[in-house]
Amino acid sequence: MAEPLFSVRGVKAGYGETLVLHGVDLDVDTGELIALIGANGAGKSTLLGTLSGLVPPAAGSVRLAGRELAGARPEAIVAAGLAHVPQGRRLFGGLTVERNLLLGAYLRRDAEVRADVERVVGYFPALRDKLGRDAATLSGGEQQMVAIARGLMARPKVLMIDEPSLGLAPNLVDRVIDVCAEINRAGTAILLVEQDVLVALDFARRGYVLETGRIVLTGMAAELRNDDRVRKAYLGV
Amino acid sequence: MSLLAQQLVLAILLGGVYVAVAIGFSLVWGILNIINLSHGAFIVVGAYITWTLFGRLGLDPFLSLPIDAAALFALGYLLQRGLINRVIRAPVFFTLLLTFGVNLAIVNLLLAVFTSDFRSVTPPYAGSGIVLGPVVIPSIRLAAFAIALLLAALLSLLMRRTRIGAAIQAVASDRDAAQLVGIDLRHTYALTYGIGAACAGVAGGLLSTVQAISPTAGEPYTLQAFVVVVLGGLGSVTATVVGGLLFGLIEVFGQSAPGLGAGYANAIAFAVLVIVLIVRPQGLLGR
Numbered sequence: 289m290a291e292p293l294f295s296v297r298g299v300k301a302g303y304g305e306t307l308v309l310h311g312v313d314l315d316v317d318t319g320e321l322i323a324l325i326g327a328n329g330a331g332k333s334t335l336l337g338t339l340s341g342l343v344p345p346a347a348g349s350v351r352l353a354g355r356e357l358a359g360a361r362p363e364a365i366v367a368a369g370l371a372h373v374p375q376g377r378r379l380f381g382g383l384t385v386e387r388n389l390l391l392g393a394y395l396r397r398d399a400e401v402r403a404d405v406e407r408v409v410g411y412f413p414a415l416r417d418k419l420g421r422d423a424a425t426l427s428g429g430e431q432q433m434v435a436i437a438r439g440l441m442a443r444p445k446v447l448m449i450d451e452p453s454l455g456l457a458p459n460l461v462d463r464v465i466d467v468c469a470e471i472n473r474a475g476t477a478i479l480l481v482e483q484d485v486l487v488a489l490d491f492a493r494r495g496y497v498l499e500t501g502r503i504v505l506t507g508m509a510a511e512l513r514n515d516d517r518v519r520k521a522y523l524g525v
Numbered sequence: 526m527s528l529l530a531q532q533l534v535l536a537i538l539l540g541g542v543y544v545a546v547a548i549g550f551s552l553v554w555g556i557l558n559i560i561n562l563s564h565g566a567f568i569v570v571g572a573y574i575t576w577t578l579f580g581r582l583g584l585d586p587f588l589s590l591p592i593d594a595a596a597l598f599a600l601g602y603l604l605q606r607g608l609i610n611r612v613i614r615a616p617v618f619f620t621l622l623l624t625f626g627v628n629l630a631i632v633n634l635l636l637a638v639f640t641s642d643f644r645s646v647t648p649p650y651a652g653s654g655i656v657l658g659p660v661v662i663p664s665i666r667l668a669a670f671a672i673a674l675l676l677a678a679l680l681s682l683l684m685r686r687t688r689i690g691a692a693i694q695a696v697a698s699d700r701d702a703a704q705l706v707g708i709d710l711r712h713t714y715a716l717t718y719g720i721g722a723a724c725a726g727v728a729g730g731l732l733s734t735v736q737a738i739s740p741t742a743g744e745p746y747t748l749q750a751f752v753v754v755v756l757g758g759l760g761s762v763t764a765t766v767v768g769g770l771l772f773g774l775i776e777v778f779g780q781s782a783p784g785l786g787a788g789y790a791n792a793i794a795f796a797v798l799v800i801v802l803i804v805r806p807q808g809l810l811g812r
Binding site: 340341367371380390391392395 | 691694699702704705
């Protein structure tokens with residue numbers, strides 16, 4: 289079998305002496321939308337932070353398109369094609385929406401960056417007349433849109449999105465996840481961390497369940513949705 | 526009346542010098558959260574470069590400003606990358622201590638090289654001035670004022686219009702998010718510190734034309750920069766410009782107040798500092 293686009297093997301990481309991840313295996317193939325679910329404190333955000341180079345891995349391998357990225361610096365990882373939309377939007381307050389988007393393309397030197405601002409705004413028409421506004425003054429939903437759009441500006445092969453629906457009104461949750469699916473259909477593989485498990489599994493092809501730093505369950509999204517353990521633990525039924 | 530007008534002109538021109546003195550200090554404090562106690566020493570290094578080039582090669586002091594900027598940028602970049610970056614995430618006390626140590630090292634190096642004699646740069650046009658009725662505008666101070674404001678405008682442009690400026694602000698706004706878009710944190714920190722030092726270098730070159738310099742002349746500049754930034758507020762070039770100009774006015778008119786004199790310069794500076802910290806701790810234009 290050919291190597292998947294993005295493969296994570298035996299990744300261990302943590303803060304100081306305390307390990308949070310105890311050997312995580314995970315694959316994302318070209319064009320896939322993968323859901324990563326798990327309770328608060330399971331290590332989802334630590335995993336994304338490790339994959340994007342913010343948290344140094346203690347062990348394991350992270351490969352993207354045949355390149356080893358474990359232990360690389362964050363800027364090298366972005367350059368290799370792995371972008372991370374962090375939890376809580378983390379926009380650059382004090383800078384305009386447009387400059388936030390342009391910063392998403394910080395490492396790109398091609399001539400299409402300007403055109404790409406138009407392209408990513410195409411996913412979020414609500415942002416079109418807010419490009420000149422200070423990003424910090426936007427509503428939560430708009431900020432989330434900017435965060436995802438900023439991630440897309442890097443033209444990643446794999447886009448990791450951490451809890452995009454956190455703190456959003458229900459109608460906005462659907463809208464944001466819809467756009468994630470749309471981005472995915474346009475060819476970007478997505479690793480989606482989502483607290484709204486039902487929504488995540490509706491849109492994803494496959495899913496992984498992370499518990500106390502280990503993948504305890506994986507399978508097609510439809511199977512996971514009907515799995516008793518998932519239903520009990522995350523869907524409350 | 527004419528005395529008042531003359532004082533007003535001198536105060537505004539002095540304010541320009543304070544803008545130059547404070548602008549790099551403000552950048553480093555606002556972006557890196559470092560209160561750079563070696564800032565005054567950087568200014569003095571810039572002044573000595575101008576003095577040396579003027580004395581040895583006869584280079585006009587204003588033409589040596591780009592050289593001051595380049596040399597101090599290199600010094601600042603390397604110093605940050607090699608030394609200060611090691612304590613960048615430590616509490617502010619550590620950077621205070623470290624930059625104080627850097628200050629001592631630079632001052633003593635300057636003492637060894639240049640001795641403690643006072644030096645001054647006196648180009649042929651040093652005494653000339655523009656006479657406007659009862660008021661005389663000294664040419665050199667006017668030029669220094671214009672260059673200080675130009676420096677502020679350039680820095681503002683750099684921050685608002687360029688990729689480097691965006692990266693610097695992104696790092697100040699959210700360090701992790703900045704890394705996630707691919708900004709090299711260590712390089713950007715060093716760049717910011719280097720730009721701050723370059724501004725100090727230009728300020729030093731300007732000061733050498735209006736004041737006598739000596740290796741130990743730097744500490745008042747650090748104090749002045751601190752007061753200007755506290756007065757104007759942290760976080761924008763405009764705030765530093767306002768703070769600098771206002772401090773120039775306060776100092777000139779404070780010293781000419783009945784019963785006070787030039788000996789009260791530091792007392793006035795500290796009094797301004799204390800009053801601002803009590804009345805409006807975020808500064809006039811601070812967020």
